Amino acid sequence: MKNTRMILLCGAAIAAGTASFGIWSRHSADAAVARVTEDAALPVVAAVVAQPGPAEEEVILPGTVQAAIDTPIYARTSGYIKRWYTDIGAHVKAGDLLAEIDTPELNQQLRQARADLQTAEANNRVAQATAKRVRALLPTQSVSAEQDDQASNDASAKAALVASNEANVKRLEELVAFERVVAPYDGIVTARETDVGNLINAGSGAGAELFRVADTRKLRIYVQVPQSYATRVKPGVGVALSFPEFPGRSFEAKLVRTADAIEPRARTLLAELEADNAKGELLSGGYVDVRFTLPVSTRGVRVSPNALLFRAEGPRIASVDAEGRTTLHEVTLGRDFGTSVEVLTGVTPGEKVILNPPASLQSGALVKVKADEKGAKS
Numbered sequence: 533m534k535n536t537r538m539i540l541l542c543g544a545a546i547a548a549g550t551a552s553f554g555i556w557s558r559h560s561a562d563a564a565v566a567r568v569t570e571d572a573a574l575p576v577v578a579a580v581v582a583q584p585g586p587a588e589e590e591v592i593l594p595g596t597v598q599a600a601i602d603t604p605i606y607a608r609t610s611g612y613i614k615r616w617y618t619d620i621g622a623h624v625k626a627g628d629l630l631a632e633i634d635t636p637e638l639n640q641q642l643r644q645a646r647a648d649l650q651t652a653e654a655n656n657r658v659a660q661a662t663a664k665r666v667r668a669l670l671p672t673q674s675v676s677a678e679q680d681d682q683a684s685n686d687a688s689a690k691a692a693l694v695a696s697n698e699a700n701v702k703r704l705e706e707l708v709a710f711e712r713v714v715a716p717y718d719g720i721v722t723a724r725e726t727d728v729g730n731l732i733n734a735g736s737g738a739g740a741e742l743f744r745v746a747d748t749r750k751l752r753i754y755v756q757v758p759q760s761y762a763t764r765v766k767p768g769v770g771v772a773l774s775f776p777e778f779p780g781r782s783f784e785a786k787l788v789r790t791a792d793a794i795e796p797r798a799r800t801l802l803a804e805l806e807a808d809n810a811k812g813e814l815l816s817g818g819y820v821d822v823r824f825t826l827p828v829s830t831r832g833v834r835v836s837p838n839a840l841l842f843r844a845e846g847p848r849i850a851s852v853d854a855e856g857r858t859t860l861h862e863v864t865l866g867r868d869f870g871t872s873v874e875v876l877t878g879v880t881p882g883e884k885v886i887l888n889p890p891a892s893l894q895s896g897a898l899v900k901v902k903a904d905e906k907g908a909k910s
Contacts (some may be wrong), residue, residue, distance in 0.1 A: 578902050588827055589825075607742060632711055632712060752804060
C-alpha cells in the first residue's frame with residue numbers, strides 16, 4: 533500500500549514538474565518572440581560621429597602678376613625719332629640711352645633765346661652804368677631826383693629782363709636735354725612703340741608712349757578676396773603661388789597690404805602680395821593661383837550631406853545616444869564642400885549623427901544603430 537502511494541506521489545510530482553517546465557518554456561519563448569518583434573519594429577539607422585572642422589583651411593583664388601615698377605616712357609619734347617638703341621627684352625641700367633629725338637625747331641628756339649639773353653645782358657650793363665652815373669650827379673643837382681628814379685627803375689627792369697631770359701634759356705636747354713630718352717631705373721624693356729622717323733609729341737596726353745620699362749626683380753600680385761574671407765586675410769597669413777607654366781612647383785609670397793575696404797560692385801577685398809623674382813623665372817602680366825592658409829574662426833563640425841533633414845521650420849540633424857534614443861537638433865549651416873557640409877551651430881564634435889534619417893523621425897524615438905561608420909571627412 534505504501535509503495536503504491538509513493539509511486540503515485542512520484543508520478544504526480546513528475547507530472548507537475550513537466551507541466552511547470554512546459555509553461556516556463558512557453559513563457560520564455562513568448563518573451564523572446566516579443567523581444568524579437570519589438571526589435572524588428574525599431575527602424576535601423578546608420579550613424580557617424582560628427583568630426584570637428586579643421587583649425588586652418590586653404591583657399592585658392594586667382595591673381596594677376598605685375599612688375600614691382602612698370603613705367604611707360606613718353607617724350608618730353610616734340611620732334612622726330614632720330615635713332616633708337618634698345619628693343620623688347622633688353623636689360624637696361626638707370627640712365628642708359630633708349631632713343632634720340634631730332635628737334636630742329638627747339639634748337640632754333642634755344643639759339644634765339646641765347647641771343648635774346650645776350651641782348652638783355654648788354655642793355656642791362658648800360659642801364660646799370662647809367663643809373664650809377666645819375667646817382668653820382670644827384671648831389672651836384674645836375675640831375676633831378678625824378679631822373680635818378682627813372683634811371684634806377686630802368687636798371688631794375690633791365691636786370692629782371694636778364695633773369696627772365698636766363699630762365700628761358702635754361703628751360704629750353706632742359707628741353708633739348710630731353711632729346712635723349714633714357715631709362716629711369718634698372719629694368720627690362722617690355723615694349724617699343726616707335727621707330728626711326730616717327731613724328732612724336734611731348735607729354736603723355738598728346739603723344740603715344742615710346743617704350744615701356746619694367747623692374748621684374750620683385751613682383752606684385754593682386755587678388756580679389758571674397759567678402760566671406762576678407763576679415764581673415766591679413767599680413768602674416770600663409771601664402772603660396774602656383775603658376776600654370778610651372779606645374780607641381782610652389783613659389784613663396786608675402787601678403788603686404790590690403791585695401792581695408794570692400795569694393796561695392798564685386799563685394800571683394802583687394803589684397804597685394806609681393807614675391808621675389810631675382811632669378812627672373814616668373815613673368816609679369818600673367819595669371820597665378822594664390823593659395824591662402826587661413827585660420828578658422830568658427831570651426832563647427834562637418835557632416836555628410838545626407839545627414840540633413842529639411843523641414844518647414846528649417847534644417848535639422850538627428851543624433852542618437854548610447855541607448856538608441858534620438859534627438860533632433862536645430863542647426864545653422866555653413867559652406868557646402870560637396871562630400872561634407874559645415875555645421876556652425878547645433879551639433880558638437882563627437883555626437884553620433886544619423887545618416888539618411890526617416891522623414892517622420894521625431895526627438896525621443898528609439899532606433900537601432902548599425903555598426904558605426906567612419907565620420908564625415910573634415
